[in-house]
Amino acid sequence: MRRHERILELIPQGYRTVKALADYFNVSLMTVYRDVRSMEKKGLLVRKHGMLLLKSEVSEEEVASSQGCDFCSKAIDKRLEVVLRLVSGKVLRACCPHCAFMLIKRLEGSEILSCMTWDFVRLNPINFFSARYVINSEAIPCCTPSVIAFFSEQDAFKFQKGFGGQVMGFEEALSEVPRLMTIPVKVNLSGL
Ligand SMILES: [Zn+2]
Ligand SMILES: [Zn+2]
Known part of the structure; x- marks a missing residue:
């Protein structure tokens, strides 16, 4: 889905919450939440302390620690x-x-x-x-x-x-x- 691809581009630009993404696309929180859930299941992104992170960013963080x-x-x-x-x-x-x-x-x-x-x-x-x-x-x-x-x-x-x-x-x-x-x-x- 086109929106999923856009979400992957937007996260590194600082759109790291469901709210920020919902505002950006001008859709409901529930809609973005469903996108995030399905992307999470595919292993494309990770939620950490309410923030959205790309899979690649998480491994970087682990390397740093x-x-x-x-x-x-x-x-x-x-x-x-x-x-x-x-x-x-x-x-x-x-x-x-x-x-x-x-x-x-x-x-x-x-x-x-x-x-x-x-x-x-x-x-x-x-x-x-x-x-x-x-x-x-x-x-x-x-x-x-x-x-x-x-x-x-x-x-x-x-x-x-x-x-x-x-x-x-x-x-x-x-x-x-x-x-x-x-x-x-x-x-x-x-x-x-
Ligand atoms: Zn020590
Ligand atoms: Zn020591």
């Missing part, structure tokens, strides 16, 4: 990456478990659908919630205090033997990592 850590903005090394999927459909990425704990703390009530990362020595995907963590060791592959994830408790203790730090589970690490970040640094004011 994968470019840096959602907590510290650092470039992400795939071997340390943590991917958080929220119930809302949003995907957050952290450069390492350290930033993932900071993100989870900041999310508070927001529901997390799933969270995965990589085992530091075995390099296979693991569930972030059931992993073991070595916190604040001498090995600093990314952010400090370093947080390194392992699938097995045994691997975590082996690592701790070599590099120090503390071994803990998800709940404990969730309160410990932000706490370590807020320990006040002693400032010498005597010279002032």
Whole structure:
């Protein structure tokens, strides 16, 4: 249909709501709504927070979000990456478990659908919630205090033997990592 083609041209020009398109074509909201629905079903466009996006724009947006850590903005090394999927459909990425704990703390009530990362020595995907963590060791592959994830408790203790730090589970690490970040640094004011 001719109007469908025009809609695909108009969206990138800023006509991103059903209302804007209805005004443009001078037709009812219902008419445009039906167009949008059928175009959505064909995979031509996507609705996000009430805005209309072309399929190509959505993938661009996803690429943009994968470019840096959602907590510290650092470039992400795939071997340390943590991917958080929220119930809302949003995907957050952290450069390492350290930033993932900071993100989870900041999310508070927001529901997390799933969270995965990589085992530091075995390099296979693991569930972030059931992993073991070595916190604040001498090995600093990314952010400090370093947080390194392992699938097995045994691997975590082996690592701790070599590099120090503390071994803990998800709940404990969730309160410990932000706490370590807020320990006040002693400032010498005597010279002032
Ligand atoms: Zn980060
Ligand atoms: Zn990091």
